[in-house]
Amino acid sequence: MAEQPNEYNEKFPGGFSVKSGVPDPVGNKIEYSVTTDSSQGFQYGANGNKFDVSLGTSYEICGEKVQENEPGKVIRALNGNIVIEAIDGEIVLRANSIRLVAKDGSGEITLVANSQIQSSAPIVNEKGTISNSLMSNSKSVAAQAVDTAGGIQNTSGTLTDTEQGSFLGRIMKVLQKFKKWLECGG
Helix, strand or coil, rough: CCCCCCCCCEEECEEEEECCCCCCCCCEEEEEEECCCCCEEEEECCCCCCCCCCCCCCCCCCCCCCCCCCCCCCCCCCCCCCCCCCCCCCCCCCCCCCCCCCCCCCCCCCCCCCCCCCCCCCCCCCCCCCCCCCCCCCCCCCCCCCCCCCCCCCCCCCCCCCCCCCHHHHHHHHHHHHHHHHHHHC
């Protein structure tokens, strides 16, 4: 029996090409691709990578007939990270509820913004073991009623009160507490 060719590259009328076993523009072997003359389409590489190119809006509709508590879409990375980028735009997540869950015991959720982080809701709750807040300029707290309580201690003061040694000692302890946090967040 004759050996089957291991390369396929055919251009079809209507302006699209089907390829397999040939190199892509950067030299990686194509396992299977369908591309239009305007460079839209999809490509599976022999290295396991998949590329989709849409020059306009890319829509995917799924989940119309899923059962209750069954996901309509799952993106699972068995290894590595998941990165979602909007190079010159915003990322908007819209749903009835949105949950961010870091499951690992050492997992974290980090929010970093160059301008502001804003949360707005009828009720905003925080629960944890330790809560730290350190501002380089100012912090304001205002409400119809403000209550503070400390099970062992509830202290407040100003850094300008340097003549009181015991208070300065407490401030130094606070600054030491924030030192590691500032090094990680910088």
